[in-house]
Amino acid sequence: MSSSNPSRSFVIRPCTQVYLALMGLTATTYLIGTAAAPEQGPGLGLSLLVLGFALLKSHLIGDYFMGLRGLHGPWRWVILLWLLIPGGLILTAFVLSA
C-alpha cells in the first residue's frame, strides 16, 4: 500500500476561501471602527474604505454563495447592479456631509 496519494492532497474549496476572505474583511471593518476614539470615528477616508469592503463582500456573496458566478445574461450582474445603487447613494451622502 502506497504511503502517499496525490489525489488526496489538501485543497481548500473555493467557497471556503471566500468564507475566510469574508471573515477577514469583516474583522478589518471592526478594527477600523474600534481603532479611533468613540467620539471621532474612523473619518471619511476609512469610512469609504469600509463601504468598499462591504460592497466587495456582498459581491462575493452573490457570486460564490448565491451561485451567480458563471451565469450568462442579465442575472449574472443583478446583485452587482443592486449594490451600485445604495453604494453610490451612501457614498454621495457621506462625501457631501464631510
Add this chain to the structure above:
Amino acid sequence: MTATIATHQDRYPPGDLAIWIFILAELAVFAIFFAAYAFARMGDVALFDHYQATLDKDAALLNSLALITGSYCVVRALAAMREDHRAASVRWLIAALGMGTLFLVVKSLEYAHHLAAGVRLSTNTFYMFYLSLTFFHFMHVIMGMVILAAVAWKAHRGGYSAREHTGMETGGVYWHMVDLVWLILFPLVYVMR
C-alpha cells in the same frame, strides 16, 4: 467552429425564479432604507455620530460573523446534497440554524439594553433609523430561519436528492440575501461616520 449555446442552467440563477423576483423587491426596499439613513444623516451629522458611538460594535461583529458562517453552512449543505450526502447536508443546515439563533440572541440582548436605557423609536432620528432598520432585518432573519427549518426537515425526510434540490437552492438564496443586507447594514450603521 463550434457555437456555444447557453443552457437554461447557464442563464438563470439557482433556485426558483420567483424567489429571485421576491429578493429583488426586498433588496429595493433595503436600498431605499440605506439611502434614507445616509441622507437623513446629512441633516444632523453630529447627532448621528454621537448616538452611533453608543452602539455595541462587539455585538455587531459577532452578529456579522454568525451570519457569514450561517451562509457558509448553507453553501456546504447544498454541496453535500449535490454529492448525495443527505445526513451531512442536514447537519450543515442545522449549523446554519444555530448561527441564525446566535444572531437573534445577540440582537435581542442589544435591544434589551437599549430599551432598558429608555431608547425608543421617538428618542431621536438616529435611533428611529437604527431600531427600524435593524428590526426590519431581524424579522427577515426569523423568516429565513423558518424557511431553512422547513428545508432541513424536508431534507431529513429524503425530499431532496443530488438530482432534485431546487427547493433547497431557493431557501438558500433567501438566507444569503439576509446575510448580504447585513453586510451593508453593519458598516453603515455601526462604523461609518
